[in-house]
Amino acid sequence: MDLDAKICYCFHVTRRKLVNFVRRRHPKVASQLSECGGAGTGCGWCIPFLKQIFQEGKGGEERDLEKLTPLEYEKLRAEYIRAGKGTPPSGATPLPPAEQ
Numbered sequence: 001m002d003l004d005a006k007i008c009y010c011f012h013v014t015r016r017k018l019v020n021f022v023r024r025r026h027p028k029v030a031s032q033l034s035e036c037g038g039a040g041t042g043c044g045w046c047i048p049f050l051k052q053i054f055q056e057g058k059g060g061e062e063r064d065l066e067k068l069t070p071l072e073y074e075k076l077r078a079e080y081i082r083a084g085k086g087t088p089p090s091g092a093t094p095l096p097p098a099e100q
Contacts, residue, residue, distance in 0.1 A: 005070045007049055009077055009093040010042025015065075018050065022057030030054035043086030045077045075099075 001007075003016035013036060021027070021036040030051045034040050040047045052065050068076070078095040080086060088095075 001065055001068055001070055001073060005073070006093065007053070007065075008037065008039040008042065008046045009074070010046075010088050010091075011038040012093065013037040013039040015053065018053045019057070022054060027054065027057075042092060043077075043081055043088045045080045045086055 001015060003014065003019065005015050007013055007015050007018055018033060018036055018039060021033060025032070025035070027033060027035075031040070033050045033054060040050045049065050074096060078098070081088060081095060082098065
């Protein structure tokens with residue numbers, strides 16, 4: 001996904017914001033990325049991807065995030081939430097319509 005793609009749909013945090021946060025603040029653990037606009041503190045969907053961005057900032061390789069398009073990412077998040085695995089806060093990006 002490109003740098004302007006939204007990673008945290010609950011708090012509207014883009015990949016660019018997260019990458020810059022890692023580059024400037026040098027967090028010691030991935031959970032500190034929550035200090036970047038609250039990323040990862042809503043429904044929880046983006047936490048594995050925040051961990052990937054953290055690892056990339058430490059010189060790790062890019063993985064799943066690079067393989068997904070923004071549309072695929074959004075659909076997978078919707079499936080996650082509809083399965084009852086997380087609850088977005090008010091103000092989060094609405095879910096796309098359910099596929100039938």
